[in-house]
Amino acid sequence: MLYALLGAIAIGLVLGLLGSGGSILTVPVLVYLAGQPDKVAIAESLAIVGAIAAVAAIPYAWQRSVDWRSVLYFGVPGIIGTYGGAILSAYVPGPAQLALFAIVMLLAAGLMLRGRKAIEGTRPRQAAWKIAIEGLVVGVLTGLVGVGGGFLIVPALVLLGGLDMRLAVGTSLLIIAAKSFAGFYKYLDVLAATGQFVDWQLIGVFAAIGIAGSFVGNRVSQHVPQAALRRAFAVFLIVMGGFILVREAPEAFASTTEATALLLSTP
Numbered sequence: 001m002l003y004a005l006l007g008a009i010a011i012g013l014v015l016g017l018l019g020s021g022g023s024i025l026t027v028p029v030l031v032y033l034a035g036q037p038d039k040v041a042i043a044e045s046l047a048i049v050g051a052i053a054a055v056a057a058i059p060y061a062w063q064r065s066v067d068w069r070s071v072l073y074f075g076v077p078g079i080i081g082t083y084g085g086a087i088l089s090a091y092v093p094g095p096a097q098l099a100l101f102a103i104v105m106l107l108a109a110g111l112m113l114r115g116r117k118a119i120e121g122t123r124p125r126q127a128a129w130k131i132a133i134e135g136l137v138v139g140v141l142t143g144l145v146g147v148g149g150g151f152l153i154v155p156a157l158v159l160l161g162g163l164d165m166r167l168a169v170g171t172s173l174l175i176i177a178a179k180s181f182a183g184f185y186k187y188l189d190v191l192a193a194t195g196q197f198v199d200w201q202l203i204g205v206f207a208a209i210g211i212a213g214s215f216v217g218n219r220v221s222q223h224v225p226q227a228a229l230r231r232a233f234a235v236f237l238i239v240m241g242g243f244i245l246v247r248e249a250p251e252a253f254a255s256t257t258e259a260t261a262l263l264l265s266t267p
Contacts, residue, residue, distance in 0.1 A: 004034040008206045012052065012213020013220075014233060024108055026206070027101055027146050028240060034202060038094030042101075042146035043187035044198050044206075049147070050180030051207035053173045056214055060170025067171045070161045073131040074153070075175040078139035082179040085143020086186035090193065092144065095252040098244055101145040105241030109234040111155065131160050135175075143183040150176055 007029030014025060026048055030041035060066055089097065134156045138149045150172050157168040191197060 004029060007033045008209040009213045012210035013217040024105055024147050028244065037196060038098055040191060040196050040198060042097060043184060043191055044203050045146035046180045046184040046187060047203045048206045048210060050177050050184060052210045052214060054177035055211050057173035057177055060173060065167055065170035066174055067163055067167050070157055070171050071174055073128045074135035075178055077132045077135035078175055078179040079182040081136040081139020082143040082183035083186050085140040086183045086190060089144055090190045095248045097145055098248040099252040102241040102244035104145055104147060105237045109237035113231060113234045134160055139179050142179055
């Protein structure tokens with residue numbers, strides 16, 4: 001359990017240091033360090049990520065650094081997508097979800113290696129339907145693999161929504177909290193149908209440690225070069241994503257093939 005608690009601290013620190021990315025550690029920590037079953041870990045991840053994001057969003061909302069138009073056009077489809085992704089998860093084998101999660105980690109690493117300069121700058125706002133589609137897609141991904149998706153939401157809000165970075169981060173945190181809780185709510189039904197349940201005590205401990213760690217990380221970030229941190233974390237994600245993919249891909253392929261064959265053979 002000690003390693004799991006250290007992992008919880010790492011989640012909060014990374015979130016505070018980089019502004020995103022901490023949530024992508026939650027599922028691996030819950031599965032490989034806390035020993036949680038794959039689908040249970042994804043559900044618990046949504047609750048933990050939602051709690052951390054909700055607390056982190058408060059100062060942004062207080063300082064009016066939330067774009068409510070983007071919350072409407074991006075967040076509402078995101079909530080619907082997350083709920084749908086959680087429903088879809090009932091038909092996707094756990095190993096396949098973890099393999100998909102590993103691919104998401106590699107995608108996040110690629111975006112981090114590009115750096116913030118690639119998305120910084122003022123841009124015109126795009127049509128509302130483009131923002132809504134992006135929100136829906138990211139939401140489905142959130143529901144399927146249990147990541148907050150800040151590393152995808154922030155660039156989307158800047159590139160499509162025309163927001164500056166601070167406004168995008170504050171808006172992203174609120175969207176992450178809302179859709180994470182929506183996905184978690186549906187996951188409770190998905191797990192109950194298979195006789196599985198989340199560990200509320202574990203969720204509470206991880207959320208509390210993650211929130212505290214995010215405040216510490218935010219303070220430390222003022223004295224550490226962000227570019228170097230993002231590159232180092234991106235390399236870590238590549239290593240971790242590769243490890244999970246190698247570990248889970250064979251079982252994911254076998255379980256998916258078996259599920260497909262069963263589906264086709266059903267009259």
